[in-house]
Amino acid sequence: MSNIKKLYKDFFGITEQVKGIISVKDPAKAEELAKKGLDVKLVDEAQLINHMTDYRGGVEYVLRDPAEAQSVSQNIQQWAEKKGFTIVNKQISKSGNVGYFYFRLGEDPSRESQKIQGYISQMQSIKHFRFNVRSQKHRPAQPTPDMV
Numbered sequence: 001m002s003n004i005k006k007l008y009k010d011f012f013g014i015t016e017q018v019k020g021i022i023s024v025k026d027p028a029k030a031e032e033l034a035k036k037g038l039d040v041k042l043v044d045e046a047q048l049i050n051h052m053t054d055y056r057g058g059v060e061y062v063l064r065d066p067a068e069a070q071s072v073s074q075n076i077q078q079w080a081e082k083k084g085f086t087i088v089n090k091q092i093s094k095s096g097n098v099g100y101f102y103f104r105l106g107e108d109p110s111r112e113s114q115k116i117q118g119y120i121s122q123m124q125s126i127k128h129f130r131f132n133v134r135s136q137k138h139r140p141a142q143p144t145p146d147m148v
Contacts, residue, residue, distance in 0.1 A: 004083070013028060015075070025048040030067055036108055039143035053110075053116055054130075054132075054133040055109055055110075055112065055116070055134055056105070056109070056131065056133050057088070057102050057103050057104065057105050057109075058100065058101070058102045058103075058131060058132050058134060059100070059101045059102075059116055059120065059125075059129060059130075059131060059132075060098065060099070060100050060129060060130050060131075060132045060134070061098070061099050061100075061120060061126050061128070061129035061130075062097060062101065062127045062128055062129070063096065063097055063098070063125055063127065064124075064126070064127045065125060066096030066097050067096070067097035068125045069092050069097075069099060070092070072099065072123065072125050072126065073090065073092055073099055075121070075123070076099075076101060076119075077090065078099075079119055080101070080103065083115060084106075084110070085103045085104075085106075085116075086104040087101060087102070087103060087104075088102045088103065088104050089101070089102035090102075092125035100134060102133065102134075103116075113131065119137060
């Protein structure tokens with residue numbers, strides 16, 4: 001029975017059910033379930049500010065509650081070690097609002113960025129995040145055909 005529930009939850013994007021309220025990430029699914037007479041709550045997902053191609057090992061995130069800074073950092077570190085990522089640098093701002101991880105790039109950075117985005121975006125305590133390497137300046141603009 002649990003496999004059927006999991007399949008249903010995955011298909012409709014349902015994340016949890018508490019006291020008769022169904023939490024959903026997708027607004028279209030929320031509207032569809034609400035039309036069926038179910039109590040639906042739209043859940044925010046952490047937003048990725050940059051694109052997947054911007055990943056060069058650095059991840060910067062902003063927390064909703066600075067009091068959770070240490071626990072969020074520990075959760076990300078445990079997940080990263082479990083998945084085989086090597087953490088080069090880890091920082092938390094003095095205020096606790098912003099955290100930063102720098103991972104060693106592996107053989108497939110695009111796959112790594114997808115895994116990182118998938119994990120961090122589902123964390124309720126993170127408001128938004130971006131791929132950014134703090135010690136490097138922004139990448140120079142790509143030459144366009146008219147520049148050459």
